[in-house]
Amino acid sequence: MSTIFRVLGRRVSIGKRSFSTSGEAEKLPREGKNLVNLFTAINQALHIALETDPRAYVFGEDVSFGGVFRCTTGLADRFGRDRVFNTPLCEQGIAGFAIGLAAMDNRAIAEIQFADYIYPAFDQIVNEAAKFRYRSGNQFNCGGLTIRSPYGAVGHGGHYHSQSPESFFCHVPGLKVVIPRSPRQAKGLLLASIRDPNPVIFFEPKWLYRLAVEEVPEEDYMLPLSEAEVIRKGSDITLVGWGAQLSILEQACEEAAKEGISCELIDLKTLIPWDKETVEASVKKTGRLIVSHEAPVTGGFGAEISASIIERCFLRLEAPVARICGLDTPFPLVFEPFYMPTKNKILDAIRATVNY
C-alpha cells in the first residue's frame, strides 16, 4: 500500500525535501479525517500505551511539559507525575534506571532527548539491556524497555542535533532497532515496540515531526516488527531505506520512472532483526539494489544489507549493490546539503546501476 504523506512548506536550500505523488499533491483533504503529524501520532501512541497498561512509565529530560518536540504533551496531566516524570540530565542514569524498572516487569519508555546524546547510555544499552536475558539464563529480562529518541538531519542541526546512530545498535544481538517513516507507521510501530517482549530502540525522524501529515486511525493498533514493506512496486531496481530518507527515495523513484526505470521501494522498518526475505525476494525479481541512509557510508547499516544480499543473490545480481549514504565526515554545519544523500545522488546511482 502506498503512503500519502505531505510535506508542508519546507524552506529550500539544495536537496529540497518536498514530496508529491502525481496528481494528489495539491489537494489536502481536511474534512472529517484524522490528519495528524508525526509528533501527534507518537503522542497518541504514548497515551494509549499508558492507558492500556497501568505499569507503563514515560520519563526523560523535560518530558513533563510535553518535551522539546511535544511528543509527550498531556501525559503528565492525565496519568500523573508518578508515571510521567522528568529525569535529571544524565543519559547513563536514565538508561540504567529504565533497565532496572523493566527488569521488574514494567514497561519503561525512556526518552533520550536527541540521538546524539545517547552515547553515555551506550554501555547500559549494550552491556546491560541487550544481554540481560541471555546471561541470566532467562530468569530476568528487560523486555519492557523501549528507548525513544529523535534522530537524523533537520536541515540545520549541525554536529550534535543531526546524527543517525542506528548502526551502532544494529551491531548488538539482543536489541531491536525500529525506525518509522510516517505518522501512521510511527503509531503502530511504537505501540508494537512498547509491547514487544524485547528491549527496543525506537528512532524517530525529527525532520518529519511537524512536516509529515497523514491520516492516522484513532484506535489502538500495532504494526508487525521485523517485517519490511514494499511501498512501491517495480521491476528494474530495488531501493531500500528507512525513516525520513524514504521520502527522498520516493522522489528519486518518481523521476526515474519518467526515464522509464521502474523502481521498487522497500521500507525496512525494523533494522534488527531485519526482514531479509522481503528484500531478497525483491532483488531476485529486479537484480539490482541500492541502499540509502543518512549515516556515514562506511560501517553504516547499508553495509550489512549489501553483504547479506550479495550472499543470498549473487548469481542474480546484474550490478554491484550501491550505497548512497552520508559522507565519511562528522555531520557538518553549513555543508549539510553536500553531505546528505540527496535525490540527485540517488538518481545518479539508479542510472549507473541500471546501465552497468
Next chain:
Amino acid sequence: MALLRRFVSSSPSTSTLLRSVSHCPRFFSSASEDQTLIIETSVPFTGHKIETPSRSVETTPKELLSFFRGMSLMRRMEIAADSLYKAKLIRGFCHLYDGQEAVAVGMEAAITKKDSIITAYRDHCIFIGRGGTLVEAFAELMGRTAGCSNGKGGSMHFYKKDARFYGGHGIVGAQIPLGCGLAFAQKYSKEDTVNFTLYGDGAANQGQLFEALNMSALWDLPVILVCENNHYGMGTAEWKASKSPAYYKRGDYVPGLKVDGMDALAVKQACRFAKQHALANGPIILEMDTYRYHGHSMSDPGSTYRTRDEISGIRQERDPIERVRKLILSHDLASASELKDMEKEIRKEVDDAIAKAKEIPMPDPSELFTNVYVKGYGVESFGADRKEVRAILP
C-alpha cells in the same frame, strides 16, 4: 554601602576586553583612573569546607568602566545574534548568554590569558572575554570562513587557541573531564596557571562531573570548576532535577564557594581567590548564582517553565550591567550621558561588525572534507557509482 578611599597606587592590571573594542575618550568627573576603590559585594560568599574570601573587593574606576563596556558589548552582541537568528542568517542552534555577562567579565578580570577556560555551548561571551573579536564571532555564527572556527563549528563551537580558550562543547558535561585533563597538563608544565571549567546546573547531574572531581582531587589538579547556575536545565528547574541544588557543596571532599553571579566584582573576587587556592591545594568548585533572560536556545521561548514576572523581576533587581552602572554613577566615575554615549558607540560597533561579517563568504565546499583526519592520512570517497575515486579526503 560602599567606602571610598583615596590611595595613590597603581591598580592591578586586569581586563583586556578593551582590546577588542575601539578606544574612546573617557571623562571623569572626579577620581583618577587607577585609584583604588573598595566596594562590597551584594551578598557575602558562602563556603563549603573553606574559609570565604572577604566581601570587600578592590577595584579601580578603569576596571569598573571596562566591566560596563565589556558587559554592554556582550549584551548587545547577544541581542543582535537573536535578531540575526530570527532573520535566518544564523542557522542551527544558538544559545544566548545575556544576563550572565558578569561571570565572563569578572572571571577575566581575575586571571591571565595563560590560564585556560573551557565551557559548554553558551560560549559567545566567554570567547569575547578571551579577546575574540566581534567580526570573528558573527562570522562563525553565520558559518563564514573568517569565523573563529573557520565556519565549521557554529554557535556551539567557538575556540581561541592563542588565548587558551578550549571552547565550545555541544554535549552536556563532556567538557568537564577535558578541563581536568587541561589542568593536569598545566600543572605538569609548572606554569603556575589554572584551568576554569564551566558547566551548568543541568550538567551538574552528569556522572562524568563526579568522575572528574575525584580524579582532580586525587591528583591535586589546579582546576576550578565553575557551575553557572542559571536555575534551569533547559526546561527543568533546578529543584526538580537535583536533590541538592547547593551545587557548591556537591564536591563533598572538594571545597566550594557560592557566589552572586550577577555581581561582576564578586565574581572577580571569587575567581582570584579560587586561583590562589587551586595552585596551592587543588580543585575548588565555584557556584555562580546567575540567570539567563533568553530561553535555553533560540528554539525555546523560555516562558513555558518560568513566569515573565520572574524574568522581569530579575532584570529589574539583579541585572549585572545596571549594578555596575549604579556603582559608576554613585561614585561619580562618569555621567549618565557619557555611559549612554558609550552604549550608542557599542551598538554601532556591533552593527558594523555584523555588516562586515555578512560580506565574508561561506567556506568552499571542499572544506567539508578537511580536518577529518590529519592532512595526508585521509580517506577515499567514491562517487555514486562506486567505481571511481572522486576525492581523497585531506
